[in-house]
Amino acid sequence: MGRGFGTATQSKCILKFKRKKMKIAIIGSGNLGLSIAKGLVYNNTYTSLYLTKRDLSEIKKWEEYNNVKITLNNQEAVKNSDIVIFTVQPRQFDSILEEIKEVLTDKHVLISAITGYSIQRMEEKVGDNYPIIRSMPNTAISVGKSMTCLCSNAVGEKRIAIAEAIFNGLGTTINIAEKQMQAATVVCASGIAFWMRLIRATTQGGVQMGFDADESMRMSMFTALGAASLLIETDSHPETEIDKVTTPQGCTITGLNEMEHQGLSSSLIKGLMASFEKINEIKMQ
DSSP: OOSSSSOGGGHHHHHHHHSSOOEEEEESOSHHHHHHHHHHHHHTOOSEEEEEOSOGGGGGGGGGSTTEEEESOHHHHHHTOSEEEEOSOHHHHHHHHHHHGGGOOTTOEEEEOOTTOOHHHHHHHHOSSSOEEEEEOOGGGGGTOEEEEEEEOTGGGGTHHHHHHHHHTTEEEEEOOGGGHHHHIIIIIIHHHHHHHHHHHHHHHHHHTTOOHHHHHHHHHHHHHHHHHHHHHHOOOHHHHHHHHOOTTOHHHHHHHHHHHTTHHHHHHHHHHHHHHHHHHHHHO
C-alpha cells in the first residue's frame, strides 16, 4: 500500500475506531476515492468496504482485499454500509443523492469530499436529520500525507470523530467552520501546487549553482520536508527557526533579504488572495 499511512501521532484515533465495526461505502472510486480506500485497507479500519464506479474493470483488483466489494449499484453500497463517503464529480452529485436518499436510515453518516458542494445543499436533497460532514483533502492523500479540513452540520458534530479517524489515517485533520472551506481549499489544496513551485524554483537555483537536476531536486525536496518537520515536531515558529540559521552579515540573511526585496512574501500572499477571489467567483456562478 505504500509508505506514509497511519503514523504514530495518528494511532490513538485510528485504534479507537478499529475496535468498532466500520461498514464503509465509497461512492465514486476514482483517484481520490481509491486513495481513501488505500488508507482504510492499510489501517484496517473497516469490517466491510464497498467501492462503486461506473466502469468496474478499473477497480477489479480491489476485490483481492479482504471484505472489499465492488459494485455498480450505489443503493446496494449504501444499504450495506453505515458510513458513506462521496468522491464523485460535483455535476454528478445531485443525481446520486436523489438515487440513494430512499435507502438512507438514521444509522448513516454522510461524508462529502466534493469541492464547492455545501452542507445546506446536501440537506436540501436528503434532509437535515442525517450527520453530514464535509472533507477537503489534498492530493498528498495518495501518500498518506494530506492536510484535510473538516466541517459538519449540527447533527454531524457528534459524529465528526469518525471522519477524523478516517482522514487521520491519511495524513492529519483540522476542524473549521464551513464558511472557511473556500479559503482552506486555497491554502491546503491549491497550496500543494504553490509549494511545488517553490521546490521547483529552489531546484532551478541549485542547477544554476552547478548541481545536476536530480541532485538539486532531491536536496530541495528533503530540505522542504525537514523545514516542515521542524515546525510540526517542535511546535516552533518559522521565524524562530530562521533565526537559528542566520548569522550577522552571513549568506542566509543576505539571501533572505534579497528574496524579500524581490517580493517573495508579498507575491505569495497576493497569489493566495488571487486564488481566493477566483474560487469565490466560481462559487457564485
